[in-house]
Amino acid sequence: MLWSLIEKELKNNLLSMRFVFSLAIVLLVMLGSIQVRMDDYVQSTLDSRANAAAERQTHRDTHFWRFQWTGMFLERPVLPLGILVTGTERNPDPRFRVFQKSKPIIRPSGSIDRNPLVTLSTPVDIMFITGVVMSLLVLVLSFDAVSGEREQGTLKLLLSFPVPRSVLIFAKWIGGILTLCIPFIIGYLCLAIWILLSGDVRFAASDWLVFLLIGLSSLLYIAWMFSAALLVSCWFRHAATSMCMLLLMWVLLVLVIPNISPYLAAAFSPVDSAQSVHFKSMKITKELQNEENQQLQELQKRHNVPRWWQEDNAWREGVELVARSHDRQRQGTRAIVDRRTAQIIRQTDLAHIIGRVSPFVSYANIVTTLAWTGPGFEQHLRLLMREYEDQLRRMTTDGLKDQVPFSADMLPHFRYTPPPVGARFAQTLVDWAVLLSGAVIFFLGAYVSFVTREII
Amino acid sequence: MFIALLKKEILGNLYNQRYVITLVLLTLLIGISAWTLERAQETYLEQYAEALEGNKAEAEAAGKVWQFMSVGATTEKEPGDLSILGRGLEGEMTRALSYSGWNEVEVGTVKTFTPLFRMYAVPDFIYIINIIGSLLALLFVYDAVCGEKENGTLRLKLTYPLPRDYILLAKWAAGVLSLCLPLGLACLGLGVYLFFLPGFEVTLDHAIRFALVFLVSVLYLSAFFTLGLLVSCLTHRATTALMICLFLWILLVLTIPNLMPMVARALKPIPSEGKIAIEKQHKAREVEEWAGNTIRAEIHDMDEYHETVARLVAKALEGINQFRRNRVQEQMSLAMNLSRVSPAACYQFAASDLLKTGIGSFSRFQRYVAWYRQLFNQAKDHIIRRARDRAAGAGWWGGQDMASEDFALIPAFKPLGVSFADSLSGALFDIGIIITYNIILFLAAYTAFLRYDAK
Numbered sequence: 040m041l042w043s044l045i046e047k048e049l050k051n052n053l054l055s056m057r058f059v060f061s062l063a064i065v066l067l068v069m070l071g072s073i074q075v076r077m078d079d080y081v082q083s084t085l086d087s088r089a090n091a092a093a094e095r096q097t098h099r100d101t102h103f104w105r106f107q108w109t110g111m112f113l114e115r116p117v118l119p120l121g122i123l124v125t126g127t128e129r130n131p132d133p134r135f136r137v138f139q140k141s142k143p144i145i146r147p148s149g150s151i152d153r154n155p156l157v158t159l160s161t162p163v164d165i166m167f168i169t170g171v172v173m174s175l176l177v178l179v180l181s182f183d184a185v186s187g188e189r190e191q192g193t194l195k196l197l198l199s200f201p202v203p204r205s206v207l208i209f210a211k212w213i214g215g216i217l218t219l220c221i222p223f224i225i226g227y228l229c230l231a232i233w234i235l236l237s238g239d240v241r242f243a244a245s246d247w248l249v250f251l252l253i254g255l256s257s258l259l260y261i262a263w264m265f266s267a268a269l270l271v272s273c274w275f276r277h278a279a280t281s282m283c284m285l286l287l288m289w290v291l292l293v294l295v296i297p298n299i300s301p302y303l304a305a306a307f308s309p310v311d312s313a314q315s316v317h318f319k320s321m322k323i324t325k326e327l328q329n330e331e332n333q334q335l336q337e338l339q340k341r342h343n344v345p346r347w348w349q350e351d352n353a354w355r356e357g358v359e360l361v362a363r364s365h366d367r368q369r370q371g372t373r374a375i376v377d378r379r380t381a382q383i384i385r386q387t388d389l390a391h392i393i394g395r396v397s398p399f400v401s402y403a404n405i406v407t408t409l410a411w412t413g414p415g416f417e418q419h420l421r422l423l424m425r426e427y428e429d430q431l432r433r434m435t436t437d438g439l440k441d442q443v444p445f446s447a448d449m450l451p452h453f454r455y456t457p458p459p460v461g462a463r464f465a466q467t468l469v470d471w472a473v474l475l476s477g478a479v480i481f482f483l484g485a486y487v488s489f490v491t492r493e494i495i
Numbered sequence: 496m497f498i499a500l501l502k503k504e505i506l507g508n509l510y511n512q513r514y515v516i517t518l519v520l521l522t523l524l525i526g527i528s529a530w531t532l533e534r535a536q537e538t539y540l541e542q543y544a545e546a547l548e549g550n551k552a553e554a555e556a557a558g559k560v561w562q563f564m565s566v567g568a569t570t571e572k573e574p575g576d577l578s579i580l581g582r583g584l585e586g587e588m589t590r591a592l593s594y595s596g597w598n599e600v601e602v603g604t605v606k607t608f609t610p611l612f613r614m615y616a617v618p619d620f621i622y623i624i625n626i627i628g629s630l631l632a633l634l635f636v637y638d639a640v641c642g643e644k645e646n647g648t649l650r651l652k653l654t655y656p657l658p659r660d661y662i663l664l665a666k667w668a669a670g671v672l673s674l675c676l677p678l679g680l681a682c683l684g685l686g687v688y689l690f691f692l693p694g695f696e697v698t699l700d701h702a703i704r705f706a707l708v709f710l711v712s713v714l715y716l717s718a719f720f721t722l723g724l725l726v727s728c729l730t731h732r733a734t735t736a737l738m739i740c741l742f743l744w745i746l747l748v749l750t751i752p753n754l755m756p757m758v759a760r761a762l763k764p765i766p767s768e769g770k771i772a773i774e775k776q777h778k779a780r781e782v783e784e785w786a787g788n789t790i791r792a793e794i795h796d797m798d799e800y801h802e803t804v805a806r807l808v809a810k811a812l813e814g815i816n817q818f819r820r821n822r823v824q825e826q827m828s829l830a831m832n833l834s835r836v837s838p839a840a841c842y843q844f845a846a847s848d849l850l851k852t853g854i855g856s857f858s859r860f861q862r863y864v865a866w867y868r869q870l871f872n873q874a875k876d877h878i879i880r881r882a883r884d885r886a887a888g889a890g891w892w893g894g895q896d897m898a899s900e901d902f903a904l905i906p907a908f909k910p911l912g913v914s915f916a917d918s919l920s921g922a923l924f925d926i927g928i929i930i931t932y933n934i935i936l937f938l939a940a941y942t943a944f945l946r947y948d949a950k
Contacts, residue, residue: 060738068750075754078761090769097776114769127610132602133768141565150768151592151602151864152820155584155857156756156830159843161616163753172745179741282737283513286634287520290627295524298618302531305538305608312542313604314591318549325556383609390611403614414610 048214072163110139116455125162126412181268183278266481300394323371331364362436401470504669518677561893567595570908581621583852636723638733715842721936728943752840759830845925855921
């Protein structure tokens with residue numbers, strides 16, 4: 040009985056023109072955007088490699104003393120999963136400046152001469168295609184699931200058969216979700232085949248796992264939307280009314296709440312400006328540099344030399360003194376930056392809590408965390424860059440003490456590895472739970488409404 | 496006759512449930528957006544004041560000339576007053592810019608509170624009209640013709656001695672007027688809110704710009720309305736019309752404006768910053784070697800020689816910068832032209848230009864940054880020359896103390912205000928395209944309706 044009802048729903052939906060339209064749109068947008076995004080990825084990876092090599096070249100003629108003043112540029116890592124989800128990596132500055140004695144903050148570096156249109160537009164990625172386009176298609180496909188049949192009178196006929204209402208609504212739910220999953224799954228599979236065949240982007244095994252998880256979370260998000268649509272369709276008598284209500288809900292949930300929630304969070308949980316952090320850090324740096332100069336002068340007096348770098352013992356002691364002072368500068372700066380980072384985390388969390396009213400925020404949080412292009416990425420990257428700075432510090436101090444010439448080959452390679460998939464997945468558990476419970480609650484709502492309300 | 500038709504259509508719209516939803520939604524969203532962005536603007540202004548003071552203190556803390564040369568001056572643009580309505584490229588334009596004696600201009604981070612702000616679009620007035628307004632316009636009209644056919648009222652109407660063009664024109668005019676009403680009310684509310692906002696001074700310039708943005712918004716919504724009318728004239732069932740309208744909306748509003756900048760990036764790549772840096776290094780070395788072989792023998796004073804070489808190097812490097820800027824410009828024009836297939840992109844360009852946060856203002860700002868760099872370099876040379884005079888051969892110029900007159904030599908960073916005429920000339924092309932879309936779509940709808948089978 041249940042199966043024949045599901046079959047009826049499926050056939051009804053699959054043979055409709057709406058379904059064909061939806062499939063066409065999903066395939067067109069998914070495949071159209073992925074090729075552009077893969078090309079962009081290839082270009083960015085090539086640029087990033089060339090830039091890293093070029094950066095080493097620029098340090099060819101330097102020496103340790105100068106190196107610690109100028110510091111160096113590190114390329115912003117380009118992750119292959121970025122082709123699926125852009126997250127916060129929307130036209131970011133391509134490099135970071137690290138290990139600079141005069142300005143010890145690790146900071147992004149870019150040029151004012153860049154194409155700002157990319158900043159102005161919304162990236163067309165899986166998050167956008169599923170979160171915005173698919174969710175709209177879900178509403179279009181399901182707004183009249185119950186109210187439409189009621190208007191046509193077929194529902195009355197259906198109920199004259201010995202079919203329990205609970206089975207009927209359950210069949211509608213299953214049939215509807217299966218229909219909606221089909222265009223997504225077809226599109227997503229084509230995407231996987233396209234990525235495999237083109238060979239431009241190589242996914243590791245863990246990346247494929249993330250690919251799968253992103254697919255699953257997308258299906259869950261679609262199920263949420265469908266359940267909500269079913270509830271609305273059960274609630275209203277006319278198909279046109281339910282369509283209006285659903286579009287209103289969609290505009291609020293997908294286009295408004297996610298975009299407004301960061302601003303609301305900012306109003307309640309402020310964050311210091313980047314400039315103020317810079318000023319504080321420069322203040323500490325300046326104080327410590329004055330202290331360092333005084334200590335170096337004392338050192339000269341103690342060793343009784345006019346210039347501390349002219350005598351071997353004074354030199355070794357001086358280098359250590361400078362290294363210690365440099366360490367303290369970085370520690371002081373890091374403490375200030377950490378305070379701001381803590382504020383940022385607090386504000387981001389608050390924005391997520393406010394935003395979770397909308398399933399789109401939960402969904403966006405899941406996919407950006409899994410693909411590791413969300414707000415967590417830059418914080419993690421900065422931690423790894425700090426470790427890299429520490430390596431450079433050790434290298435520079437040793438090099439200065441032993442008075443070996445600087446060579447660009449000595450520079451360690453900076454490799455960014457994102458946290459393991461398990462850890463990233465664990466961060467998204469709350470959002471999975473929110474989406475799942477939303478889907479279940481809406482289905483129960485639809486169930487109760489369908490079972491108890493008058494049909495005629 | 497026409498008036499009677501128009502009246503009937505307008506009343507039909509006003510009593511419609513969809514109309515009430517449009518009215519409530521637009522007013523609500525525009526209100527929320529103005530409130531949130533105004534709160535954010537307050538913070539941006541506070542941060543700007545803080546940065547101004549800090550930058551000044553930081554520059555003046557440099558006691559010696561060499562210290563000033565290495566620290567340099569940091570400047571930033573004042574947050575634009577109209578950016579509450581359309582943030583556009585304001586974030587890019589208000590980044591801190593550091594000029595120093597021997598480095599390239601360094602830009603600070605984009606002024607957002609957290610990285611999360613980069614993930615979602617800014618919910619400003621332009622966004623609401625561009626995305627939500629266009630959707631509402633289509634929803635408003637999709638069944639204007641085919642719905643009446645389904646109901647049977649169209650057939651009835653055609654039995655009266657009414658020319659078909661009257662019917663369509665009445666539908667169009669009534670629809671656009673009915674759309675203008677909620678938009679006008681919302682804009683009026685917004686204007687009143689801004690007028691009474693403490694700290695926001697409404698000038699004539701603001702009023703004219705805002706009025707023009709309202710007009711462009713009406714034109715834009717009318718383009719989508721006419722598109723919906725065309726679809727309605729081409730289909731015979733309301734659900735089909737709705738499907739096609741949503742399909743077109745996804746394509747025109749969500750896909751084309753967002754995908755085209757990426758396509759342009761792939762078609763016309765810009766050399767990366769690392770590549771440019773290496774090229775600059777080679778160029779500088781080349782110029783230095785050339786100078787060593789040629790003019791070194793002619794110039795006897797070492798200081799003068801170094802100064803000449805530095806000037807030549809700076810000129811050569813500026814050439815490379817200019818090359819990159821041109822490539823960026825080419826990519827940008829391509830992206831804009833490709834996006835203009837969609838009226839949504841045209842609207843975004845035109846409205847943000849009128850609010851001084853558009854591409855035109857940004858390009859102007861980029862040029863000003865390059866120009867200010869030259870001014871700064873002239874001041875820098877002047878300061879060094881003065882320090883050299885003070886040292887007068889006894890010691891290094893860099894060891895001299897910075898005098899207060901030296902600080903006075905540094906030019907103030909004041910990007911020129913964008914005049915209304917400039918904004919308008921930037922926006923005019925896109926406004927023209929939106930009008931053209933309106934005309935073409937209306938003619939198409941007219942032709943389709945004349946041939947429409949009402950049976």
